[in-house]
Structures are given as structure tokens and as C-alpha cells.
Amino acid sequence: MNATVRPEAADRIDTRFAAVAARHAARTATADADGEATYLELEWLADEVARRLTDRTGPGRLVALRAARTRHAPGAVLGILRSGAAYLPVDPAYPAARQEYLLADSGTALVLSDSGLLPGEEPLAQAGPYVLAARPAARATAPDLPEDTAYVIYTSGSTGDPKGCVVGHAQVLALLDAAVPLLGTGADDVWTLFHSLSFDFSVWELWGALLYGGQLVVAGKDAATDPLEFARLLAERRVTVLNQVPSAFGNLVTEARAEKVRLPALRRVVFGGEAVVPADVRAWWAAGIGPGAQLVNMYGITETTVHVTYCPLTEQVLRDSAPDRTPVGRPLPHLTVSLRDAGGRVVAPGEPGEIWVAGTGVSHGYLGRPELTADRFVDAADGSGRHYRSGDWAVAGADGSLSYAGRRDGQVKLRGFRIELGEIEAALRALPGVTGAACLVTTDPHGDQALTAYVVADRETVPPRTVRRALAGRLPAHMVPQHVRHLDRLPVTAHGKLDRAALVAV
Template structure:
């Protein structure tokens, strides 16, 4: 049984923008570079790079790459420290007609080697001329930027070419490559431009690793429109008050954060008066948002200036697939509303068990112009994750997200968690995200993560790991959590134990690292 809960959004919105892009975002960058040559494109520490200079650097690097044997359709690995040169390198790879494969310098070497082995790039761009750690040809960014630009090269990016390949965690432990085309990427901004009204007056941070697809959104939301991309030093990113000062001084208008990161940074931003900041929009993504954590922010800034937008997305659907503007009612609701799918997406909800209702929810399936053509070199996974279904006489290709959602009477989507985060305790199938939503309503709780564990003494059971800035005794907070669970959850969904931790560990992408939490118990 399948429950079809939405038509394509443009079927009900006659003003929906076209999802058929006419040019690549790189083409848009080249246009705005000519339109705003003296505007700052990238601010890197004390160094400002104008659009004119950045474009010239892109052309120089692209020419050098072609001289190194890079051809349209090739893949080029990029392992650089975040800087204006990194941005120039990413764009130059695309200008040469190739796709970039990001390698996070902070990621384990073995993971990066697995990526290189799978993607088989023809070249690696690195920070130095030292011998490559990946046993393939490499070239330093200094060598590339010193090359003279060819006037005959031309922009070789095409809508149907792969723009980048970002690797996600695979269920087997081996990362899976997700090729995203220029068309996928352009479709994202075709529909979101009318929602966010990007312009040359915008400024945003490159806050996230360029190996995380949130960075793609950060880069193109400004460089495709003539705005400014600010690259914070790593030392600033990890100090909330320093980051807040940077956001103020650089007049950041668009701030992209995972909920975990924002829970750390929001307090220092609240030390400013609203008129001291240029923020017009804060965009959440990457993980489930608990709206109760926004109460402090709402008291200080309200919810209108800046607006807060909760966006849901997956690498396989090109960064973002839905959006929801946070309102006052959300702050009192334990559920995580991810709103409406973006225009031109079609979705279905697949049952997890034998029955499906609006209340119980199921797995979200997505179809549309932002969906990737499939994983790189993993035909078996493609068959499991991408399926063809016929609805209303039309056959469409869907991506099976692995995310559990339910449908509200108004037609919005509520995010419940991951299919693979469901656990069975004493025969009951449990969604840990639902438990976290209930427990996070306590004012003493800053963040909470509920995990399943097994011990000889307790057998299979649930543990609630929490952080708290409250001065209350740990045992008192634990008793409050137990009381909250008794009031709102059935017995089988109540954690057996609670444990206070100093910091909720995060992955390099800013998400809660549940594996590390469990490892801390050993």
C-alpha cells in the first residue's frame, strides 16, 4: 500500500518558477563578475578578492588544468585549506568541464583514500608540492594560480555534466559518491531564488566543510548573484563570541547552520541588539531541528527579522528539498516541521509496516529535477535507493530517502527521524527522534540524544545523553527527565538511564556524532 500525499508543487502553484535552467551557475558567476567586477567576491581573513580578480584566477587555474591533461568529463580531487584559492579551484575545475571531488583535510586519511580509489580522479589539487598521499598525479594550487590564462579555453561546463561528487556515509562503512550535475544544482537555485531573493547585497559564511553539501548552498547563494562569501578562520569558527563578532563586522545577511552548531553560537549572537546585525535569514539544515531550542533567540530577536527557515534535504536531492518558515506555534510544538517540498518536487510516503496513516507516517520518497542520476560505481545501491513508480498514469523515478515523515492536515511534512535510527526494544519499534522531541522541551536541557544500548545487566535499553548549562544538580535534572518521560511517553519509549555529558560531540559536518557518544561509554 502506498499513500500519495502531494501533487507536484507547480500543479497547485501557478506562479512557481521554472525548474528548467537555461545556464549553469558557473555561467551566472561569469556574468556577475562582468557586471560587478570591483565588488568583493571572497573575504578570506584580511584579504579581499574582487569578482574581477576571482574570475581571472579561475581562468588561469582552468588553463593550467587543461595543460595538465584535464578534459571535460574528468574528475579532479581537491584537498585545500579553505581560502579564496579553494573557491577559485572549485570553479576552475568546472570551467574546464570536469567535476570536483572534495577531500576534507580533517577527515581520516583512510576515508579520503577510499574516496580517491572510488572516484578515480585524474589529478589532485593540494596546498603544496609534496608527494601525493593518494598515489595519483597532483599539483599545488600555487603552481596553478601562477599560470597564464588562455584566451581560447572557454567555459566547458554544461548542464548535463557532473559539477561535483560528494561522498556520504554508506551502510557498509564504505563512502558512496553522489554525482550532482550542473542541471541539478541550477534547478535548486531556480526554485529557491524566488523564496530567498538572493542579491548582490547578500553576504554569507563558508561555515561548513566543502566536502559537506551545505557548502554548495553557501557558495552559490552569493557567488551566483554578486554577493560576498566570507571564509572564517578555523580558530574563529570554534569560538562563539569571535564568530558572532565576524557575523556583525562582515554584515552577514544569510547564515546557514546545523541546529547543533546554532545551539552553541546563538547565545553570543543574542548579545547584540537586532539593529546591530545585518542578518535577514537564518537557514537550518543537515539534521533534525528541535524548535524548543529557539526560545531564547525568539525572546531577543523575534522571528521576523531575521526570519528562521527550517530546510530538509539530502545530498542525493541536491542540498535542499523542503522549507518551512519558523513561527511562534512551532516553539510550543515538540514536532519538527520541515514544511513544504520545494516547487517541482513530487513526493510519496511509503509505509514502514503493513499499514500507513497520516498519523503514523512512513519513508519519504522524492522525485524531481534535483534528484541525482544515481551513486557512482554502486549499481546494487542504485537499484535499492532509486525506483520507478507510476502515479496517475505517469512513471517517475523516486529516491528513497530513508527518512521517516508524516503528513499534517495542512499538507506540511513532519520529520520523525531515520529509518535506520529506529530501534526495537522488547519487540516495540521505536523512533528515537520522537523521544528526543519530548525530552528536549525541558528548559534545563540544551541538547539531548537518545541511543539504544545493550549490557549484560540491562539487556537492550534506551539511554538519554544530554547537555545542560543549568546550575542544577545532575540527579535533579535526571529526575525531571524521568518525570517528563512518564507524562508523555509510553513505558517502552522511556529511557532506562540518563547521562550528562559536557559537550554533544559533532561530526566534521556539524551533526551530532552518535557513534562517538556510544564509544564514550566503553
């Protein structure tokens, strides 16, 4: 992991927020179903959290945040940052075993929670609605973090263990400085916090609104899971900037069309997290749900700080795209993208290549995993500097515009989450009675995608409900397969490798 000099105060998320709050103290900053909080009130909460953390943490240290979906959550994040520490989001909806893994792997000694404590966590102080607690048996020596670290978000791991990605203040601010002007958003905009803090799309939602004087409407659990309720929330709060993964957007379109919900205030819809579904985009346009809204596709990666490219969607853009390609446009101004072959050489125009990303958004690397960091964050042999090798493939058109062409490994994106199938397969193989396992994303006749697990096991002793219940205790909900199929054996290729293509026909 690269050592980084701590940025000056003006280059920190929390100090930029303080400057905005000084100008807009009485303006509503956040809102949820139970009320609103002004910029000044978020400042007060941030100060209180920071005071409780004084002498307990500091630069290069992590504080876990177990926060419900409320208007107070951004203040808790700001308080951790103001203390000099970085935050580790731990979704309270995760199974206890998943939460314990994130906390233990990161070596986190402190937890700030409004959602209860895990066994052994010892309360130390109260800060508004949050309890500060000490973690039991925290690592004596936690992995080193650069002093400017803002957060660590865990992504799915191909070896069966999630890995923490370390992102700095400067990298977040570089994203905002580059992307917000392209969207033309500012103090008059109303955003939603739709995504979990454990999903890096939330970083964009939080600070795209709050570092520019805008308002952030927090979607509660019901609104985040019920597309009709969410559509009504968008209309009621006159939301102007909406961020969605395409699968959630498809559900929103279906419900809004059926109930004739209209969103005349909406100005921008930003997609990320998975491939855009052209049929849903066209259905949105045809129904006139948000007649004044520009739709923008922004391909991105946690390791390069949320967004990499920017592509306004038009009928012409969709028409010109190949059926198996997703238009993702051009790199944001603070990044460069090159397409390379397996040897790291830039491919010829029109040829598919792996997306390599360089620039000020490239993160520090993986927490406590120097070998993996060295493998994925590389210095290009052509002297073009440090790059992140994404594992995603794309093709550049004649005008240089990029189209996403999928992956060449076992990683998938589903409902906005990046999922390593290997992690699910490792959890399946660990179940008593299972002697072989595989997992795929399958598509039904209606075009809906789902995770399907294939297990070599006795159906009577290891029924599907047992498999799903066991995985639900270990994996977050978005990684639990919706379908479980039993096999006598897993199909293999002539080389003895798992034949994933043959599984589709099972």
C-alpha cells in the first residue's frame, strides 16, 4: 500500500463540509421519515462524535460505523472523519457472522452504533443517537492505513474472504471535483441516500449532495426495498438527482408506470453498479415518468473511487450499441483509461481489452493484503504510472467512447453489488454434506436475473431451505442464492475444469 502524505485541511471531506455548513447553517441537510436535520445540526452531531473519539483514535485508524438508515448517519460519518480516523461501514442488516468477519479482519477496536452491539462489545460513551463501544479482542496490531484514509469498504473476495478497499479523502474529492460539474448539480438539488453505506455508491450520494449545499433524503428500509413506496418518496420530496443500479431502476419503472407516478422535478438519473437495460430506459422515456431528466451511465469500481466514466444516454447511443455491450462513455477528467491485453500492452482500436485505470481516483489498495494489492495495482511497463487492473473488459469505438464487454473471471455484478462467485462457492462447500458446489447468475424467460447454486449433496439431508438458511447466517442477503439445484456431479471440461456453460443447461 502506498504511503500518502496527509492532505491539508481544505482537502478533507469533513473540513469541506464545515465550510458548506457555515454558509448554509439553517438549510435542511438531511431528511428521513421522522424529520429533518439542518447543516448546523449535522455539525453539532459531528462535533459530539469527534469529542467522544478524542484520545481514542486518530489518523491511520479505523472506527466501525453500524448505522441505520436515518438522517443522522451522515453526521456520524463526519464525526469519525473529524476525529482524524476513517470509517468502516458495517451494515446492521448483515448477518452477525459477516459483521464479525469485517470487524476482526480490519482489526477495528471501536464501533459507533445506533443499531445495537454484538456480544462482547463494551459501551464507552453516548453521542446523540449513537453508542461508542470497544471491540473485544481487537488485533494488537491492526493493518497500517495511510493517514488520509477516509473509509474502508469491503468487496467480495474470490478466495472466499471479502477484502477491504482503502480510499482516501483526496481520492473522494478528486471524484467530486471532476464529476459534479459534469452533472451541473448544486445547492438547489435534492438527492437520495438509497444505497447502504457498505456499498460505495453511497459515497457519491452523501457528498454529491452535502458538499455542495444540497439536501439528502434518506430512503428508509421500506422505501429502499419497495419500488412503489420509493417512487412516491421521490415525488413527495421533489427529488432532482437520483442514483440507481439498473435492476432497481427497472423495478422503479415498472411500478411508476403502473401507478402513473410522475417525477417532474427530477433532473438527473445516474446509473452505476451493473449493465444498463435498454428496454427499461426506453420504457422510462415512453411513459414520461421524468420528462426533464437526463439519464447518465457511469461505470465505476470501488478500487478507483466509485465512478470512472460518464455517458449521457440517448436513443442514438442505445441504438448504436451492440446487444452484448453497455455504453459507458469516456473517462472522467481526473482519470485515464487504457484497454490492455493479458501482457499489459495497449490493444489496437476496436479490439477488446482489460480496463486499466490511472489517475487521482485510484485508491491506496487492499487492507492488510500487500500481495493482492501488488497484483491488481500495478506500474505499467510503458511508463504511464500506477494503474488499477479492473478485470473488466471493454471495446473503444472509433470516437474513443467505451463499451463495457463483461468480465473474464468469476466476478459478476447483480443488483448493483460486485459479487465473487468463488466466495459463495466457498461458503457452499463448507456446509456439512456438500461435496461439490458452483454458483451462476441465471436468467429466466422474462429476463430477470438471479443467483443459482448447484450443490453435490443428498437432497433429503441437505434440502434447499437448509442451504439458504445456512448461507443467510454467513453471507449478506445479496449473496444468498435465490435458487438451489442438486446434482449428482458437477460438469467439467476436457481439461477437468468446472464447465460453467454446461451448468446453464442443467
